């Protein structure tokens with residue numbers, strides 16, 4: 009009987025989402041009167057039991073197999089399924105990330121159990137008996153769903169950035185599980201990697217200057233590039249822009265693009281459809297530049313300029329230069 | 335190459351998503367319908383692979399009779415066969431959906447030939463369950479990787495490129511395989527007039543499927559707390575530039 013937190017790591021480096029999962033798991037275990045346990049997959053993650061214990065996990069289950077050196081969704085899911093069978097937890101919580109969802113879905117499929125992804129709340133009166141009531145996100149976060157996970161073992165993922173990680177150290181122990189992986193799960197592994205070049209990305213930039221259909225063409229993004237450059241930021245865009253081939257999908261903000269949380273989001277010629285908004289709403293400040301004062305983005309933003317972006321954006325850049333004496 | 339692509343009909347909301355009074359569904363009274371961008375890209379990827387290697391693309395959906403519209407859209411951009419697994423009003427849970435999809439795919443395969451690839455979206459647009467493809471692939475005994483931002487075929491191997499925090503990861507899956515595709519893998523083409531006409535001639539096959547309900551039950555939908563904003567209008571036209579830069583200074587963005 010336990011709450012089992014699934015630690016996501018990359019070649020032994022823990023992801024920040026895992027700390028939220030340990031923290032959420034600890035409060036759930038407490039309300040259920042049971043203990044928090046953790047699972048790591050691959051011997052290269054053994055050292056993470058210390059992190060798990062620091063966050064309150066009394067036991068860390070370490071799944072070992074010679075093939076578990078890199079991420080492989082099926083091998084990880086099967087390993088997790090075997091640890092679940094061996095330890096019989098009441099709730100299993102994974103990270104609300106691409107890999108986290110995949111591991112939980114793989115384990116759930118193998119155990120023929122339901123799974124609820126991207127949960128933001130767990131029923132505070134849940135003690136372990138009956139179904140687990142959760143709130144989870146749909147539509148990438150534009151809509152919430154109250155759902156019931158009705159199964160002897162509840163598999164869920166925790167939506168990212170919902171729980172602030174906190175430590176609560178215990179003297180943790182470890183248990184090794186030598187898992188059996190047959191050939192069928194050994195196919196899908198990372199076999200090669202092209203390392204990312206370090207630098208500001210859309211997801212981490214403090215300033216994002218974004219353009220939508222109103223920009224009109226690929227070339228017309230030049231003034232947005234210029235403004236972003238002056239502010240040390242990057243350029244983003246809406247799906248209308250990527251669909252027109254004006255910019256690469258890596259620049260797209262939204263439900264099927266990137267979630268951003270910059271200090272300021274400057275949205276030029278973007279209407280603010282809900283699927284775009286959901287990617288930008290975590291921004292600390294939003295400035296909309298739009299010809300339409302009724303546009304959804306204008307009514308939702310903290311600040312707006314009503315006007316033609318082709319005139320407003322260069323004027324802002326010129327004013328910045330003037331104040332810098334350039 | 336024989337490729338099956340699974341797509342799901344979903345409403346296409348604009349500025350906000352309204353919920354029906356009973357809280358059980360999105361109010362679609364004034365909405366059009368579409369499929370997830372991930373699935374649009376899966377269809378495009380399948381069509382491109384077939385253009386390169388030969389073969390054909392089948393699109394499959396589990397949904398109401400109206401989902402024929404989404405199948406026709408896929409047919410108009412290069413798919414040549416379409417299968418509808420009809421269900422009554424409402425939505426099936428992920429386990430049930432995956433069971434039904436897997437059994438219909440199995441049925442099609444035993445009647446003709448196996449699909450080299452079965453493609454899914456990384457997640458559906460509406461329920462965002464992140465699991466139907468994985469469950470169906472397991473039932474079909476195929477390896478699956480989600481999050482594909484690149485998919486090529488070399489001989490009997492599917493090569494999947496995927497983004498991770500560290501960079502780009504490469505996976506190699508022996509076919510028959512399944513892949514969950516993400517938007518950005520390609521730029522989907524628009525249907526041509528010729529494509530639209532051709533799509534009208536294809537007969538959509540209907541395949542009934544019964545599957546048991548799984549353990550995830552929707553209780554009710556609710557809207558997240560909305561950001562109420564008293565938008566401060568900084569000005570109109572280029573004259574607003576000074577006020578904008580004042581704001582940037584105030585926020586510490588412009589130094």
Ligand SMILES: Cc1cc2nc3c(=O)[nH]c(=O)nc-3n(C[C@H](O)[C@H](O)[C@H](O)COP(=O)(O)OP(=O)(O)OC[C@H]3O[C@@H](n4cnc5c(N)ncnc54)[C@H](O)[C@@H]3O)c2cc1C
Pocket residue numbers: 219220221222223245246247248249260261262263264265266276277278279280281282283284287297298299300303315316317318345346347348368369370371459
């Ligand atoms: C499942 C699903 C997922 C989606 N995911 C995403 C996503 O990740 N990201 C995303 O962006 N979209 C996404 N979309 C698409 C989304 O619904 C909208 O279609 C899209 O965001 C619209 O882009 P836009 O605002 O640039 O264009 P439009 O809605 O056409 O808006 C253009 C705006 O520009 C203004 N404008 C025009 N000319 C000027 C000018 N000269 N100066 C100033 N303003 C001007 C207009 O007033 C208008 O407000 C998704 C849709 C679905 C169904």
Ligand SMILES: Nc1ncnc2c1ncn2[C@@H]1O[C@H](COP(=O)(O)O)[C@@H](O)[C@H]1O
Pocket residue numbers: 340341342343370372373394395396397428431435453454455456457458459461462463464465466467
């Ligand atoms: N009703 C459906 N009909 C066809 N394919 C579906 C259906 N539901 C889900 N899928 C496929 O499974 C993927 C993942 O769905 P989900 O688990 O709901 O996020 C989707 O992107 C589709 O490719």
